[in-house]
Amino acid sequence: MSLAHNKENWKFIISSKNNHLRFNFREIWEYKDLLILFIKRDITTVYKQTILGPVWYLIQPLFTAIIFTIIFNNVAEIDTGVIPPFLFNLAGITTWNYFKDCLLATSDTFKSNQHIFGKVYFPRIILPLSIVISNLIKFAIQLIIFIAFYIYYYYKGAGISSHSFLFLFPFLILLMGLLSLGLGMIVSSMITKYRDLFFLLQFGIQLLMYLSLVAYPLSLIQQKLPQLSWLVEYNPMAHIIETSRFLLLNTGSFSLGWMIYTVVITLVTTVLGLLIFNKTEKKFIDTI
Numbered sequence: 001m002s003l004a005h006n007k008e009n010w011k012f013i014i015s016s017k018n019n020h021l022r023f024n025f026r027e028i029w030e031y032k033d034l035l036i037l038f039i040k041r042d043i044t045t046v047y048k049q050t051i052l053g054p055v056w057y058l059i060q061p062l063f064t065a066i067i068f069t070i071i072f073n074n075v076a077e078i079d080t081g082v083i084p085p086f087l088f089n090l091a092g093i094t095t096w097n098y099f100k101d102c103l104l105a106t107s108d109t110f111k112s113n114q115h116i117f118g119k120v121y122f123p124r125i126i127l128p129l130s131i132v133i134s135n136l137i138k139f140a141i142q143l144i145i146f147i148a149f150y151i152y153y154y155y156k157g158a159g160i161s162s163h164s165f166l167f168l169f170p171f172l173i174l175l176m177g178l179l180s181l182g183l184g185m186i187v188s189s190m191i192t193k194y195r196d197l198f199f200l201l202q203f204g205i206q207l208l209m210y211l212s213l214v215a216y217p218l219s220l221i222q223q224k225l226p227q228l229s230w231l232v233e234y235n236p237m238a239h240i241i242e243t244s245r246f247l248l249l250n251t252g253s254f255s256l257g258w259m260i261y262t263v264v265i266t267l268v269t270t271v272l273g274l275l276i277f278n279k280t281e282k283k284f285i286d287t288i
Contacts, residue, residue, distance in 0.1 A: 027123050028123050028125060028126060028129070031122050031123055031126055034122055034126055035126045035129060035130055035133075038126060038127060038130035038134075039130045039133050039134045041130075042105075042130055042131060042134035042135075043134050043137055057138050057141045057142060058141065058142070058145055060097070061090060061093045061094055061097060061142050061145065062090075062145070064089075064093050065086055065089040065090040065093050066086070068089040068093070068214075068215045069085045069086045069089055072085075072089070072215045072216065073085035073088075073089075078215070078216050078220060080217075080251070081251060082158065082159045082160065082251075083158070083160060083249050083251050084153050084158050084160075086149070087146075087149055087150060087153055087158075087160070087249065088245070088249065088251070089214075089215055090145075090146050090149060091146060091244065091245050091248050091249055092213065092214040092215060092241050092244075092245060093214060094139070094142045094143055094145075094146050095172075095176070095214075095240065095241050095244045095245075096209060096212060096214045096237070096241060097138075097139070097142060098135055098136075098138075098139040098142075098173070098176055098177075098180075099176045099179065099180050099237060099240075100205055100209070101135050101138065102131060102132050102135050102176070102177060102180035102181065102184065103180040103183055103184050103187075103201075103205065104184075104201070104202065104205065105131040105135070105184070106128040106131050106132065106180060106181060106183075106184025106185060106187075106188060107183075107184045107187040107188050107191065107198060107201055108188065108191070108198060109124075109127050109128050109131075109184070109185070109188040110188050110189070110191065110192050110280070111188075111191055111192070111195070111198070124277070125185075125274070125277065125278075128181055128184055128185055128188070128277075129181070131184075132177045132180065132181050136173075136177075139173070146248075150248075160249055160250070161249075161250050162247065162248055162249065162250055163246060163247045163248075163250045165247060166247050166248070168247060169244065169247050169248070172240050172243060172244050172247070175236075175240055175262065175263065175266050176237075176240055178266050178267070178269075178270045179236060179237070179240075179265075179266045179269055179270070181270060181273065182266070182269035182270035182271070182272060182273030182274070183269055183273065184273070185273035185274065185276060185277035186269075186272065186273045186276050186277075187201055188277070188280075189276045189277055189279075189280035192280060208235070208237070211231055211232050211235050211238065212232075212235055212237040212238045212241055213232065213238045213241045213242050214241060217242070217245075217251070217252050217253075218232065218233075218238065218242050218252065218253055219252070219253065233258065236261070236262040236265045236266060239255070239258045239259060239261070239262045240262060242254075243259060
């Protein structure tokens with residue numbers, strides 16, 4: 001029987017010579033049970049064998065918001081208007097944490113899962129996807145904490161309100177997930193050859209936080225440092241966080257032009273990440 005005839009009867013053909021531009025989304029759906037399994041694994045193993053467990057989901061944003069309030073609002077005297085500084089910072093930190101956690105975890109996909117990749121075949125994209133989805137649980141918990149403090153300040157007469165377009169907030173979450181997924185896949189593909197990049201990313205993401213409007217409004221950087229404001233304005237995460245506070249707290253600004261820019265950058269980054277990831281997954285086991 002010829003090889004060509006055999007191929008006609010095979011359900012799957014696994015080869016490193018597949019077209020890099022080919023995205024088999026149907027195959028991902030066929031492995032949805034494995035995707036769910038990885039999501040459960042990501043949720044249950046993060047704080048396994050820790051004393052406080054999932055409570056760390058709450059401690060980190062709360063303590064960070066307190067420190068930011070002390071440093072940026074009490075010491076640096078950054079004005080947040082009628083919005084309580086703690087609530088202002090908590091909104092930015094909650095949004096930023098989802099992007100940061102997804103980016104750091106997806107960037108280590110190949111290295112941290114090489115023992116799995118070398119033994120069995122499955123669509124490799126499932127692993128970074130599971131990270132982005134599982135982190136939604138952590139994000140939801142932290143968002144509930146934000147809502148609790150929002151209600152507290154509201155009944156204390158803080159004069160806060162959400163925007164009427166609040167229903168668009170899930171769209172921002174989708175943008176953050178796609179952006180972190182695309183960037184993470186690009187970095188993870190590069191880390192297979194250059195391990196130092198992960199340590200550089202851990203350092204760089206701390207700097208990126210200060211360029212993403214987590215602790216201050218866009219108007220402040222435009223007013224105080226207009227010559228350097230472009231560093232913030234061309235950062236898509238800055239507009240996602242500024243818009244999230246605009247929707248959650250009805251403060252700050254919203255620019256349709258910059259949001260379109262953010263959507264375009266996110267889509268380009270996601271597609272580019274898929275292309276690079278799709279190419280790297282076929283030969284990374286030989287270099288990692």
